[in-house]
Amino acid sequence: MLTRTYSKVEEILKKYEYRKEMLIKILLEVQKEYRHIPRDVVNYIGTALGIPPAKIYGVATFYAQFSLKPKGEYTILICDGTACHMEGSMSLVKAIEEEVGIKPGEVTPDLKFSLDKVGCLGACALAPAMVINDEVYGKLDGEKVKEILRKLKERKED
Amino acid sequence: SKSELKEAEKFSIKEVRIVTRNIGLIDPRNIDEYIARDGYFALSKALQMKPEEVINEVKKSGLRGRGGAGFPTGLKWEFTAKANAEQKYIVCNADEGEPGTFKDRLIMEGDPHTVIEAMIIAGYAVGATKGYIYIRGEYYNSVENLKKAIKDAYEYGFLGENILGSGFDFDLTVRLGAGAYVCGEETALLESIEGKSGRPRLKPPYPPQSGLFGKPTVINNVETLANVPQIILNGAEWFKNIGTPNSPGTKVFCLAGDINKRGMVELPMGVTVRQVLYGFGGGIKGDKGLKMIQTGGLAGTFIGPDKLDAPLDYDSMKNYGVSLGSGVILAIDDTHCAVDIALNVMEFFRHESCGKCTPCREGTRIACDILEKMTKFQATEEDLKYLEQIAYVTADASFCGLGQSINVPLLSLINNFKNEFEAHVKDKTCSAG
Ligand SMILES: NC(=O)C1=CN([C@@H]2O[C@H](COP(=O)(O)OP(=O)(O)OC[C@H]3O[C@@H](n4cnc5c(N)ncnc54)[C@H](O)[C@@H]3O)[C@@H](O)[C@H]2O)C=CC1
Numbered sequence: 217m218l219t220r221t222y223s224k225v226e227e228i229l230k231k232y233e234y235r236k237e238m239l240i241k242i243l244l245e246v247q248k249e250y251r252h253i254p255r256d257v258v259n260y261i262g263t264a265l266g267i268p269p270a271k272i273y274g275v276a277t278f279y280a281q282f283s284l285k286p287k288g289e290y291t292i293l294i295c296d297g298t299a300c301h302m303e304g305s306m307s308l309v310k311a312i313e314e315e316v317g318i319k320p321g322e323v324t325p326d327l328k329f330s331l332d333k334v335g336c337l338g339a340c341a342l343a344p345a346m347v348i349n350d351e352v353y354g355k356l357d358g359e360k361v362k363e364i365l366r367k368l369k370e371r372k373e374d
Numbered sequence: 375s376k377s378e379l380k381e382a383e384k385f386s387i388k389e390v391r392i393v394t395r396n397i398g399l400i401d402p403r404n405i406d407e408y409i410a411r412d413g414y415f416a417l418s419k420a421l422q423m424k425p426e427e428v429i430n431e432v433k434k435s436g437l438r439g440r441g442g443a444g445f446p447t448g449l450k451w452e453f454t455a456k457a458n459a460e461q462k463y464i465v466c467n468a469d470e471g472e473p474g475t476f477k478d479r480l481i482m483e484g485d486p487h488t489v490i491e492a493m494i495i496a497g498y499a500v501g502a503t504k505g506y507i508y509i510r511g512e513y514y515n516s517v518e519n520l521k522k523a524i525k526d527a528y529e530y531g532f533l534g535e536n537i538l539g540s541g542f543d544f545d546l547t548v549r550l551g552a553g554a555y556v557c558g559e560e561t562a563l564l565e566s567i568e569g570k571s572g573r574p575r576l577k578p579p580y581p582p583q584s585g586l587f588g589k590p591t592v593i594n595n596v597e598t599l600a601n602v603p604q605i606i607l608n609g610a611e612w613f614k615n616i617g618t619p620n621s622p623g624t625k626v627f628c629l630a631g632d633i634n635k636r637g638m639v640e641l642p643m644g645v646t647v648r649q650v651l652y653g654f655g656g657g658i659k660g661d662k663g664l665k666m667i668q669t670g671g672l673a674g675t676f677i678g679p680d681k682l683d684a685p686l687d688y689d690s691m692k693n694y695g696v697s698l699g700s701g702v703i704l705a706i707d708d709t710h711c712a713v714d715i716a717l718n719v720m721e722f723f724r725h726e727s728c729g730k731c732t733p734c735r736e737g738t739r740i741a742c743d744i745l746e747k748m749t750k751f752q753a754t755e756e757d758l759k760y761l762e763q764i765a766y767v768t769a770d771a772s773f774c775g776l777g778q779s780i781n782v783p784l785l786s787l788i789n790n791f792k793n794e795f796e797a798h799v800k801d802k803t804c805s806a807g
Pocket residue numbers: 439440441442443444445450453469470471472475558559560577580581582593670671673699700774775
């Protein structure tokens with residue numbers, strides 16, 4: 217287990233004044249910081265807020281945005297809502313597998329990309345759609361997806 | 375096709391913009407542009423009325439909940455106003471998880487102040503001093519625009535203490551969802567704001583009696599709220615002149631799927647599916663034929679072209695078996711397989727079932743298993759019968775609206791496309807390929 221100073225976690229807790237009802241916001245920031253909810257951080261938050269760690273795990277596993285395993289630097293969400301499904305969202309999933317070798321629920325070994333299939337992203341007029349980190353991409357096809365991923369791959373090198 | 379485009383002209387219909395009136399016309403990040411279009415005038419007017427008068431105006435307008443269930447908004451406010459408590463809350467349901475729906479996102483992104491103004495008015499009317507906007511975490515732009523708008527509203531004195539010198543205080547915060555469809559169900563949403571897993575509560579008591587932190591709470595959808603400032607400004611009579619007697623006002627429809635023009639359009643209640651689809655959507659894309667339309671959202675109905683002339687309002691389910699729901703109009707052409715669509719719908723429900731009650735958790739799983747077998751031509755006629763039973767039983771025995779509504783899409787697909795389902799189990803063929 218890596219050693220953590222928890223100064224970042226402390227900062228987040230302080231921002232929300234150690235309030236129990238802010239747990240989800242706190243976890244969202246933890247997820248953003250570490251790209252997952254590390255177990256030791258769960259214990260730390262539990263002690264700080266006086267919530268049993270089991271309860272925190274319960275919350276962390278309930279919501280799709282939290283993950284107990286690290287996600288990629290780029291988290292790809294492919295929409296498989298009905299509108300996107302009809303327009304070929306599964307061909308996007310295939311293109312991603314061809315380009316970076318992961319299926320929904322998986323992460324690349326270098327932790328660069330992770331892929332998840334989700335319900336509607338509220339961009340149905342742009343179907344099929346995907347989100348990478350904070351950005352929405354629409355009217356996609358396999359080739360466009362591969363091109364986007366190639367650009368992201370290069371981004372690290374410079 | 376060309377003939378359909380011509381057809382489209384015949385059904386062209388005029389937009390009536392109430393909740394979308396500012397979208398595209400103002401810079402959503404500039405409060406002065408909102409004010410220049412009569413923004414916060416309704417608040418100022420409401421603060422000069424008695425709280426009961428504000429509630430009465432909303433009641434008289436006949437405004438009903440645009441989140442899908444159509445409950446009278448004024449009544450909800452009145453219940454909350456009459457509940458006895460020190461602290462009350464206003465909550466805006468901006469979770470918008472219903473597949474095919476994107477109107478709330480566009481309203482919040484394009485005109486955030488309208489929602490904020492409505493919440494302050496609601497707070498004044500029922501005696502609540504604190505509001506929450508619970509919004510999907512994935513709606514980055516909406517979140518940004520709302521936060522900026524709230525900050526500006528504080529600076530201008532529309533939020534905070536002693537609003538416009540009225541002595542009324544109101545605070546407003548944004549809360550992010552973390553990716554759970556069921557959190558759109560109002561009581562699950564309240565659990566989530568309280569920092570817990572979003573599992574639905576037993577109703578009654580309804581939120582106006584016992585809501586957030588057990589206190590009386592008004593919870594309204596984004597689009598519902600966005601109607602309020604215009605109702606206060608123009609009066610209930612003006613509002614009632616739009617739409618139908620039982621469903622006054624407009625509805626924002628979200629068009630997607632195999633049509634020429636996708637997007638959002640605000641039309642008077644009572645427009646027909648055909649008017650929306652052809653008048654605004656421009657008909658089916660390419661030279662394909664229209665196979666079906668999903669109306670109302672995932673928990674809504676799939677209808678065949680025979681129901682194109684059904685008017686859309688809160689009575690259309692009862693009268694025509696067509697859901698209004700959250701305003702989804704998803705056109706599906708004849709290249710798609712009804713069984714594949716049923717599987718896609720049920721997979722969504724299985725994934726989003728919160729697992730609190732067995733009928734929903736198991737029912738959605740079994741339905742998916744059968745449908746998956748069906749798409750692989752491995753299911754039997756018995757399986758198809760069992761699938762229908764599962765739909766009834768799950769709907770009957772489930773705890774909340776999620777499990778209770780899976781029969782609607784599933785049975786409407788099976789009933790409309792019986793031949794296709796039978797072809798999958800009997801002849802092991804699929805006409806859509
Ligand atoms: N907009 C979206 O993204 C989604 C919308 N929906 C819609 O949600 C609807 C179901 O929602 P539910 O909240 O389960 O329906 P519901 O019928 O239980 O309640 C509707 C509203 O009326 C209020 N209400 C009902 N009876 C009341 C009473 N006696 N006193 C005070 N208030 C009362 C409820 O508190 C609630 O706000 C469906 O029609 C569906 O279309 C479903 C999924 C997603």
